[in-house]
Amino acid sequence: MDILVIGGSVFVGRALAETALARGHSVTTFNRGRTGTDVPGTENVRGDRTDKDDLARLAEGRTWDAVVDVCGFSPRVVGDAVRALDGHADTYAFISSISAYPDWPGARVDENSPRFPCPPDAEAGDGSYGALKAGCERAVETGFGGRVLVVQPGLILGPHENVGRLPWWLRRMAASGRVLAPGAPDRPMQVIDVRDLAAFVLDAVEAGKTGRYLAGGTPDNTTVGEFLGACVQAAGSDAELVWVDDQFLLDHDVAPWTELPLWAPLTDDLAGVWLSDSAKAAAEGMTCRPVPETVADTWAWYEAAGLPAELPSYATHAGSQGIDPDKERRILAAWDAR
Structure with missing residues (x-):
């Protein structure tokens, strides 16, 4: 063709x-x-x-x-x-x-x-x-x-991502230390x-x-825990995931989806974020590879490309990605002291 x-x-x-x-x-x-x-x-x-x-x-x-x-x-x-x-x-x-x-x-x-x-x-x-x-x-x-x-x-998600969601998590894991992990590790996600x-x-x-x-991909084709764990493994990091519940993050003014990319708390306005019905596409041949493979391949591309610490965003609706390190440390300290 x-x-x-x-x-x-x-x-x-x-x-x-x-x-x-x-x-x-x-x-x-x-x-x-x-x-x-x-x-x-x-x-x-x-x-x-x-x-x-x-x-x-x-x-x-x-x-x-x-x-x-x-x-x-x-x-x-x-x-x-x-x-x-x-x-x-x-x-x-x-x-x-x-x-x-x-x-x-x-x-x-x-x-x-x-x-x-x-x-x-x-x-x-x-x-x-x-x-x-x-x-x-x-x-x-x-x-x-x-x-x-x-x-x-x-x-x-995948190699050459220009919005910076998965690349931000990979960069964060590569930096090691205690990492603010949002919500619950068993929460399902749906990505392609x-x-x-x-x-x-x-x-x-x-x-x-x-x-x-x-x-949108196969329903429940990964969980937040598997996704972030795959980021740790791909980056060869010893990062420690510290799981902090939704309400605590919201109470500390963490912006869903952007400050912690892909974080969708269980609120009414985000209740269906991982629930798109892709049954029609799946019935007609859409398949999805394991998400850890996507994560590993994205890290391999990122390293090979020698990309900078901050990715440009070409998608005008995407906005910036990632939480300020000082804010992350303050929230982790407050979580420890709760």
Whole structure:
């Protein structure tokens, strides 16, 4: 197949390009050449997706079997790409997010859950991250004349992660000492390796599938304890995990999800964070490797790349990751003295 990846140099797009090449497909990437290096073996077209002239130049005289769009955040901008590429590809696959559902993360969701009512021509500032993702989905669904595939991942981990959640934990474990471990070690999580996500997307494209698929990974495919333990092991650390309960952390103003990345306390607004229903995707071939393998491979990439102590964040909604070391020490001392 001839596949066009809009993006293709960072995290999800990179995994898609690498996986497609490994399967023998021809891959063209379209990006500005600013946020990452292109995968060797891909054809690279430089351009800005917000520039209609660049989109027209990309499409002129070209056709592909499929477009995979991994970096759409503005419905209007996604709609421009859809219109430029309509008739130039058989399938348009849009990588969206579970955040397109307003009930998540407060409740379990599936593909039949209501999405945010964001229109397909909304601008970047017209709503939250999740609402805009829903609008981007509609821009593809209403604007592309061929097959439309929408894949909605949950929490994605793996090599080349550019948000910094798993890399922060790995860096923290490598620093050793007593580590603030949030909640309970037996609390289940649901994550997907970026390479397994790429494989599922390409399987669906190759099979000509259409519609929406939640792709959050296998339910309960790890626990907080296994995840953090795998980080300790991968980093070759003697770090000591000190488990501190949710309420104590909340009482000490620790921000869920960001100060302790991936920490989701059992509060009403986060009750469904690890409960996305990926049964449809699983029934049609989505598989997930063991999470300790993802953790080990991410550490191997991180070390080989010689990355700095702080990772840049290219995802505008992600924010900074990690707790201040002094604050961590103060909370541990208060926990000891409780």
